[in-house]
Amino acid sequence: MNPQLLIDMMNEDFAMQVAKEFGIENEPLEVRAALIEALGSNITRRFLLEVLKELPEEKRDGFADLVGTDKLDDMYEIVSPYIPDLDAFVKECAQREIQETKKLIVANT
Secondary structure, three states: OOHHHHHHHHOOOHHHHHHHHOOOOOOOHHHHHHHHHHHHHHHHHHHHHHHHHHOOHHHHHHHHHHOOOOOHHHHHHHHOOOOOOHHHHHHHHHHHHHHHHHHHHHHOO
16 A cells, blocks of 8 residues: 555645654755655554454455555455544554654654
8 A cells, every 4th residue: 555645545734744743844845755755654554454453354365465456445345344434543543653653763862
């Protein structure tokens, strides 16, 4: 799954919110973009892992086969019975990853 897709699903202001949260809103665009890209990849991985945890075992292979494709409707069809509010789930995964990343940054400074 494309990290940008998850960012787009969250909302248009996601990049600016993240930049503010990390205190880099006034940094050059390249710096902000690098953080958003890396964080987007981490959010995507967290999202996929969390989805797999929610799915019954018999649905996991079908979902995993769709990862990396553009068959979002098919993915949603598999996920929606187990995660009815996917938008909220994505935002929750993103927020948890942001908080974990911030903890790591603070721990390493």
